[in-house]
Amino acid sequence: MSMNLQSTNYSVLSPWLPDFAVLVSGLLVTVSLLLIASSTRKGKLSKRSLPGPQGWPVLGCIPLMGKLPYKSLTEMAKKYGPLMLIRLGSADFVVASSANVAEAFLKQNDKVWSSRHENAAGNILFYGCQDISQAPYGDRWRYARKIFVLELFTAKRLSNFREIRKQEIMRGVNDAIERCCTGTKAVRMDVIVGKISTNNVTRMMMNDSEGTLSDEASAIKASDQFQQAIKEFAALLGSFYLGDFIPWLDRIDPQGLKKRMHAVQKKFDTFLQKIIDDHKLTLEAARSRGQVIPDDVVFSLLTRPRDADGQYLTETEMKAILLDMIVAGTDTNTVTIEWALSELLKNPCILEKAQAEMDSVVGRERLVNESDLPNLPYLNAFVMETFRLHPAGAFIRRKSIEDCEIQGYKIPAKTPLMVNIYAIHRDPEVYDRASEFLPERFLNRKMDLEGQDFSLLIFGSGRRMCPGKGLGIVFVPYCLALFIQTCNFSLLPGLKPEDLDMEEKFGITISRRNPLQVVLVPRLQINLLQQYRE
Numbered sequence: 001m002s003m004n005l006q007s008t009n010y011s012v013l014s015p016w017l018p019d020f021a022v023l024v025s026g027l028l029v030t031v032s033l034l035l036i037a038s039s040t041r042k043g044k045l046s047k048r049s050l051p052g053p054q055g056w057p058v059l060g061c062i063p064l065m066g067k068l069p070y071k072s073l074t075e076m077a078k079k080y081g082p083l084m085l086i087r088l089g090s091a092d093f094v095v096a097s098s099a100n101v102a103e104a105f106l107k108q109n110d111k112v113w114s115s116r117h118e119n120a121a122g123n124i125l126f127y128g129c130q131d132i133s134q135a136p137y138g139d140r141w142r143y144a145r146k147i148f149v150l151e152l153f154t155a156k157r158l159s160n161f162r163e164i165r166k167q168e169i170m171r172g173v174n175d176a177i178e179r180c181c182t183g184t185k186a187v188r189m190d191v192i193v194g195k196i197s198t199n200n201v202t203r204m205m206m207n208d209s210e211g212t213l214s215d216e217a218s219a220i221k222a223s224d225q226f227q228q229a230i231k232e233f234a235a236l237l238g239s240f241y242l243g244d245f246i247p248w249l250d251r252i253d254p255q256g257l258k259k260r261m262h263a264v265q266k267k268f269d270t271f272l273q274k275i276i277d278d279h280k281l282t283l284e285a286a287r288s289r290g291q292v293i294p295d296d297v298v299f300s301l302l303t304r305p306r307d308a309d310g311q312y313l314t315e316t317e318m319k320a321i322l323l324d325m326i327v328a329g330t331d332t333n334t335v336t337i338e339w340a341l342s343e344l345l346k347n348p349c350i351l352e353k354a355q356a357e358m359d360s361v362v363g364r365e366r367l368v369n370e371s372d373l374p375n376l377p378y379l380n381a382f383v384m385e386t387f388r389l390h391p392a393g394a395f396i397r398r399k400s401i402e403d404c405e406i407q408g409y410k411i412p413a414k415t416p417l418m419v420n421i422y423a424i425h426r427d428p429e430v431y432d433r434a435s436e437f438l439p440e441r442f443l444n445r446k447m448d449l450e451g452q453d454f455s456l457l458i459f460g461s462g463r464r465m466c467p468g469k470g471l472g473i474v475f476v477p478y479c480l481a482l483f484i485q486t487c488n489f490s491l492l493p494g495l496k497p498e499d500l501d502m503e504e505k506f507g508i509t510i511s512r513r514n515p516l517q518v519v520l521v522p523r524l525q526i527n528l529l530q531q532y533r534e
């Protein structure tokens with residue numbers, strides 16, 4: 001039976017359609033109320049009015065954000081100061097854009113600002129924020145974080161996996177060189193480095209070198225689709241979902257983002273459940289044969305006994321934590337290394353200096369080791385400058401758990417905060433020639449990675465500081481050290497260093513808008529490199 005959709009819809013809706021006059025007056029009243037609300041909101045929020053742009057009714061400052069919100073907010077801070085109030089849809093955010101203001105939030109009032117602002121992505125992608133990164137401040141977050149730091153990402157495990165990091169990076173180097181067909185073709189560095197970072201983190205989590213995983217799980221982990229799923233996951237996590245800011249749009253999902261979030265979450269859930277089931281089978285077999293259980297994160301999670309007070313992690317919480325590791329642990333490293341390589345290609349004299357240092361400290365007869373890193377001051381300064389000018393993420397996102405006074409402004413509980421790391425790292429009051437890439441600035445500057453230098457907030461600060469920092473500070477410099485030592489790099493034929501674009505794309509991380517394409521040729525004896533081929 002055919003049905004006239006138009007007339008059906010009309011007849012269903014018509015009882016609810018107000019007549020035109022009522023509609024117009026209703027709209028006028030709504031807009032006036034919103035205008036009144038937006039003009040009085042500052043009084044509501046603070047003792048003295050926090051400065052900030054006025055914004056539009058309903059949308060607030062959403063239209064002012066542009067494609068790169070951290071840059072728009074940096075510009076606004078020049079006008080309104082380093083402590084601003086900005087309304088996005090129906091939510092008031094405070095924005096910190098200087099080291100001093102960041103310190104007031106993250107050090108002097110660390111506990112108050114130690115929750116996270118919930119959003120659709122956190123809820124859908126991380127099983128209702130049951131992970132660490134999205135979890136609200138409270139007992140479950142504290143418990144999961146303690147396990148992460150004291151049992152999963154320990155210094156001992158990082159050290160045990162040293163050789164695996166070297167293997168994975170060298171596999172990537174060899175793969176890149178081979179794909180370049182002895183210097184005739186370019187490779188996409190986001191693809192090469194993305195695979196190295198993922199393999200590095202996933203092997204710590206689920207070490208399949210000892211036959212722990214089924215063929216099916218190993219094949220998924222090694223596939224290009226898995227890489228793409230991580231990209232999709234990270235893109236959705238960083239997406240600007242309108243329903244988070246204008247609650248009544250949540251039911252409509254006008255951008256179709258929630259649908260995509262559910263789809264990618266399902267893929268990861270199936271994969272993680274398979275990993276856990278495979279591990280359980282291996283565990284059973286190993287126990288029945290009295291064998292030693294291999295070292296990896298999933299085994300650690302599955303074999304940990306209940307705590308004395310009866311607390312334990314549920315299987316869903318375990319999956320949420322594993323997701324944290326996959327996403328937070330791969331994308332951050334990948335974008336940082338891709339930006340570092342971009343700067344090397346843009347500034348060939350920096351590459352020359354880094355290679356000269358490598359040759360004089362390590363030589364060309366052996367591969368650089370992680371233990372050489374402390375003896376490579378120029379390389380370390382180059383990495384720090386990359387972290388400064390290209391922070392992995394633009395913002396530290398927090399939420400207050402109680403009322404708080406910052407610089408004389410009273411800010412109520414449950415206010416979301418954005419610390420604009422991008423603005424702080426480019427503050428001309430702190431850094432000379434702040435927008436230029438100058439590794440030398442870190443040769444004579446103390447390199448603080450503990451979150452106590454608020455002009456350099458690479459891994460955040462305080463209670464919610466990055467618990468994966470130990471891996472980041474080894475993996476990023478070591479991966480770069482091996483590339484710098486073993487390869488010569490050039491851009492696509494005809495492209496000069498000064499023509500290389502450095503355009504950015506905003507997401508949960510700041511990535512290159514256009515992928516970096518590089519031609520790599522070996523600069524060491526090929527047999528030194530090839531001992532690490534697949």
Ligand code: HEM
Nearest residue numbers: 132133325328329332392459460461464465466468471472
């Ligand atoms: C270059 C590498 C990395 C950078 C630049 C980085 C940066 C950050 C930053 C800025 C935060 C927010 C901290 C805050 O709120 O104060 C964070 C949180 C976090 N990072 Fe990292 N990260 C990196 C690598 C990793 C790795 C390798 C892992 C794990 C495998 C990881 C896991 C996490 C988790 C779980 C959180 C949330 C912590 C919490 O909310 O308690 N990160 N990271």
